[in-house]
Amino acid sequence: MIRLDLVIFTMALGVSLLGYLPLLPFLEPFPKILLPLALLLTLALHRRRFRIDRRLLTAGSLGIFLFYLFRATQSDPVGPVVNLLVALLGVRFLGEQSSRNYLQIFLLSLFCLAASSLYSLDALFMLYLGLQVVIFQIALVLLTCYDRDPVAELTRERFCSLLTIPLGMLLLSVPLLLCFFMILPRTPFPLWDFPANSAAKKSGFSETVQPGSAASVGENRGVAFRAECVRLPPAELYWRGITLNRVDGTVWSRREPPATERFVPGRGRLVSQRLFLEPGSTRYLVALDLPGKVFALPGVIRGGDFTLTRRSFTAKRSTYMVDSVMTDTAQGRLRAARGFYLETPERLHPWLRERGLRLRDSGGNDRERLAAVETFFRGEQLRYATTGLPHFEEPLLTFLTSSKRGNCEFFASSCALLLRLAGVPARLVGGYLGGEYSELGGYYLVTQDRAHVWVEAYLEGTGWVRVDPTRWAVNAGEVGSSAGQGGWSLSLAMDALTYFWNRQVITYDLERQIALYNEVGQRLQGVTLPEGKWVLLLLIPAIVPFLLRWGGLPLLRRSSREARLVTDFIAQLRRLYGIEATPDAGLREMTAGIESPDVGRFVELHNGALYRDRRLLPEELRELRGIISRMKRCLSPPDPPRRTEV
Amino acid sequence: MNLERNTQNLPRRDELLAVLETLTGALTGKGRTIRLCVTALLAGGNILLEDIPGLGKTTLALALSRVLGLTFGRIQCTSDLLPADITGLSIFNRDDNRFTFIRGPLFNNLLLVDEINRAMPKSQSALLEAMEERKVTVEGITYDLPSPFLVVATQNPVEQVGTHPLPESQLDRFLICTGIGYPPEEMEKKIIRHGSIRGELEQLSPVISLDALREAQQAVRERVFLSEKVTEYLFRIVAATRSHPLISCGLSTRAGINLAEAARANAYLEGREYVIPEDVKELATPVGAHRLIVGADQDGLDKEQLLRSILREIPVPLV
Structure with missing residues (x-):
């Protein structure tokens, strides 16, 4: 036997947790603690059937409501509402377990989950919502039974047959759901909590490079972007972002490059990528080095230095396509702009300046000087590290002469500086290196900790050549060692799920809706059905319920008035007299020993019609209904049930 | 009324x-x-x-x-x-x-x-x-x-x-x-x-006349209604005895007729003009049990219990 009240209680518990968990990071301490406490208290009290006084709870709810009412401000109207919802949910649990109360719990939980979508559009939302809707649907049906008879116990078969009703309803609602999914407008970013500040604050990618600003670089596994493309060798996975061409002290930043620059990518194969950039605060787009044309995102400018810049900043999750040429060389001539890339800070440690001059003298042309810089770096036995970084004054000098530890910023900025001092035009390129390839989704997952800075040196006669000085470290093997890894780990599978969610649901916008319509329209035009088959196609939804009915699905089995009356009567017998109906017993047998005139009259009228092969007369029907409603009003049997031995 | x-x-x-x-x-x-x-x-x-x-x-x-x-x-x-x-x-x-x-x-x-x-x-x-x-x-x-x-x-x-x-x-x-x-x-x-x-x-004296008894018998035959639903129920009982694995020979048609007659008489005694399944159920054992022929190796079987177990399997028509 299955106790209905326990089932509903468990469902209420589950549903409220599903509403509470997604809101957890955004709640104030009071509701955050109140709900779990209320749940625990209810669990503890459930057995003892002890309830807190209703008036006390109403007063409490009112107090909480007023409290949050005055907290609501124009700048933050949502926060108090969300906190209020959770707090009320907690209070509801302490109340008596009536079906009305349960319904409130279910609704509040649904509101809580809906409110969480104001803050976050996680793929888990779908899971939570799905679970909640299923439970909600089942609970609604069970609540109708619970309302009739709070202490009902159901047999397993009865319970299962009861479950078919909500599950069938859910099944029927799926086509409607899909239809709405395609039609209804949606938001690609959370309505309330602009995530712009969440990812970029700790971002590995920044618009300036300043070695020595911190002693260590924190790990940030946040997703930077995902790129859908073919799998590539790890050494080629340079995701180009911003070009930094100006050095001031130790800070590298970007300014507009001279307009005269005209470079074209060198020879290499073309790789198309579809990129999904997480919302951030940067205007710069990333793409495989060197990026070519950008599609599917208006307002993107490709600078002469291959930096992709968005004209306007948006907090949206951006999707765009880029065709990149897999090469480390950009061919062209600098001509007059050469001086622009040779500028060095005025205030510079003499050692660096002297080292630069030595390097300049070591070769006759740019290529030889670059080789000399490499030789110098390799000779210094520098180590790649993300901790114990020099962060005093003259960090570069410390890095090169004494500590010999540094991250890519140290390597790149010192390299570029020395190149400029040696008379070779150089600039920094900020972006990402490597990425995990998800076989499931066919894309690269690039996290913020893969942010990387490298150098581009201009070699007269060739053009800009990518130089990654970090690879000259003695422990260069560790740099990006995980680059290009991937395959089938659990986290990657989870990420693939998020990816599909973002791609199919969140960034599914009007443009794609229209595209879908067009596609469907074209497909349908291509389909030729013989005359009359269309009708058949339309009839299918109408036929399905009948098929289900023939299949014996109880939810669609129509019951007559008489049958409903008998069902009600048996339910009341069970409630009032504790009589269990068995299929082999007639009403007369069931009610033997009950000395209630109503019960006897019901049985007599019912049997008199049924076993004389006629339907109930209107006045009989009225009388029977009257008896049922009288029984329903009865809270307990008028006298303890007496069963005589038969 | x-x-x-x-x-x-x-x-x-x-x-x-x-x-x-x-x-x-x-x-x-x-x-x-x-x-x-x-x-x-x-x-x-x-x-x-x-x-x-x-x-x-x-x-x-x-x-x-x-x-x-x-x-x-x-x-x-x-x-x-x-x-x-x-x-x-x-x-x-x-x-x-x-x-x-x-x-x-x-x-x-x-x-x-x-x-x-x-x-x-x-x-x-x-x-x-x-x-x-x-x-x-x-x-x-x-x-x-x-x-x-x-x-x-x-x-x-x-x-x-x-x-x-x-x-x-x-x-x-x-x-x-x-x-x-x-x-x-x-x-x-x-x-x-x-x-x-x-x-x-010896002290007991008749409380009913022979004519009255005949009239009562006639009333049982003619005045008590046996509905299709109850007939169906009765037939299911008879049919169930015929397909039961322990029974080699189930109830005959005469047994069915007799059961209906007995149920009618029972309804009459209870003052009902119609037979209800309970009448059939109540009389099924006294009317039916002794007619069952169980399999040769089931000699010790209590036929009444056997019939009662069959009755438990047959749902009473409630609607």
């Missing part, structure tokens, strides 16, 4: 209730058996009491005959009982100078056949044929048996030496087969203390 109307439509019911009341008062602790006897009488069937001697079978039959105002005949079966001992025989009448037919004990309204299984099969079938046909043909002349006619046969299920157990086909001719059982403890003590009540039975 409904109840009163029913009673008006069921003539002579009050008198039969009075019969039941009188009998139950006289024979303490035999209420169920008495009721079954009256049911059998109303349905026009015969009854077989299967129990050990000394539990009041004869007393019951005597009391019945007295209260119903029926003539009473008794046959004590022995292995040398001849058919003529039952039906009667022709004797030469010297005064009239011709053979005169002397009616045997069969020509009574109520016939007690004691220890029927001690009689030879030849005598048994003579008796049973008479029960079925309600006619006796002796020496070419057919005599009608009196109406109403009720045979109360008894047999001892324990003693098997020197008996000729009734074949199943013969058992089928009894509408109802039931035991009597020991009376409840208190009641038995009372009976022991006061001794046999045979003498008191």
Whole structure:
């Protein structure tokens, strides 16, 4: 036997947790603690059937409501509402377990989950919502039974047959759901909590490079972007972002490059990528080095230095396509702009300046000087590290002469500086290196900790050549060692799920809706059905319920008035007299020993019609209904049930 | 209101209730058996009491005959009982100078056949044929048996030496087969203390006339309605016995007819114009159990329990 009240209680518990968990990071301490406490208290009290006084709870709810009412401000109207919802949910649990109360719990939980979508559009939302809707649907049906008879116990078969009703309803609602999914407008970013500040604050990618600003670089596994493309060798996975061409002290930043620059990518194969950039605060787009044309995102400018810049900043999750040429060389001539890339800070440690001059003298042309810089770096036995970084004054000098530890910023900025001092035009390129390839989704997952800075040196006669000085470290093997890894780990599978969610649901916008319509329209035009088959196609939804009915699905089995009356009567017998109906017993047998005139009259009228092969007369029907409603009003049997031995 | 109307439509019911009341008062602790006897009488069937001697079978039959105002005949079966001992025989009448037919004990309204299984099969079938046909043909002349006619046969299920157990086909001719059982403890003590009540039975006077009894029988046949739903239920019971794995031969169509008749009589006694499934259910065991033929290796099986287990499987039509 299955106790209905326990089932509903468990469902209420589950549903409220599903509403509470997604809101957890955004709640104030009071509701955050109140709900779990209320749940625990209810669990503890459930057995003892002890309830807190209703008036006390109403007063409490009112107090909480007023409290949050005055907290609501124009700048933050949502926060108090969300906190209020959770707090009320907690209070509801302490109340008596009536079906009305349960319904409130279910609704509040649904509101809580809906409110969480104001803050976050996680793929888990779908899971939570799905679970909640299923439970909600089942609970609604069970609540109708619970309302009739709070202490009902159901047999397993009865319970299962009861479950078919909500599950069938859910099944029927799926086509409607899909239809709405395609039609209804949606938001690609959370309505309330602009995530712009969440990812970029700790971002590995920044618009300036300043070695020595911190002693260590924190790990940030946040997703930077995902790129859908073919799998590539790890050494080629340079995701180009911003070009930094100006050095001031130790800070590298970007300014507009001279307009005269005209470079074209060198020879290499073309790789198309579809990129999904997480919302951030940067205007710069990333793409495989060197990026070519950008599609599917208006307002993107490709600078002469291959930096992709968005004209306007948006907090949206951006999707765009880029065709990149897999090469480390950009061919062209600098001509007059050469001086622009040779500028060095005025205030510079003499050692660096002297080292630069030595390097300049070591070769006759740019290529030889670059080789000399490499030789110098390799000779210094520098180590790649993300901790114990020099962060005093003259960090570069410390890095090169004494500590010999540094991250890519140290390597790149010192390299570029020395190149400029040696008379070779150089600039920094900020972006990402490597990425995990998800076989499931066919894309690269690039996290913020893969942010990387490298150098581009201009070699007269060739053009800009990518130089990654970090690879000259003695422990260069560790740099990006995980680059290009991937395959089938659990986290990657989870990420693939998020990816599909973002791609199919969140960034599914009007443009794609229209595209879908067009596609469907074209497909349908291509389909030729013989005359009359269309009708058949339309009839299918109408036929399905009948098929289900023939299949014996109880939810669609129509019951007559008489049958409903008998069902009600048996339910009341069970409630009032504790009589269990068995299929082999007639009403007369069931009610033997009950000395209630109503019960006897019901049985007599019912049997008199049924076993004389006629339907109930209107006045009989009225009388029977009257008896049922009288029984329903009865809270307990008028006298303890007496069963005589038969 | 409904109840009163029913009673008006069921003539002579009050008198039969009075019969039941009188009998139950006289024979303490035999209420169920008495009721079954009256049911059998109303349905026009015969009854077989299967129990050990000394539990009041004869007393019951005597009391019945007295209260119903029926003539009473008794046959004590022995292995040398001849058919003529039952039906009667022709004797030469010297005064009239011709053979005169002397009616045997069969020509009574109520016939007690004691220890029927001690009689030879030849005598048994003579008796049973008479029960079925309600006619006796002796020496070419057919005599009608009196109406109403009720045979109360008894047999001892324990003693098997020197008996000729009734074949199943013969058992089928009894509408109802039931035991009597020991009376409840208190009641038995009372009976022991006061001794046999045979003498008191002499004091009982008829509470119903023969005509009234016939009218009641007719009312049971004609006034009590058997609906399609209940017929269906009854048929399901019969059909279930035929497909049961432990039963080699289920209930016959005659059994079905008898069950319907008995259910009608039961409904009549309860003052209903229609049969409800409970009537069928209540009488299924006394009417059906003794007719079941179980498989050869299931000899020890209690047929009543078997039938009750079948009844539990069959849903009662509620809508």
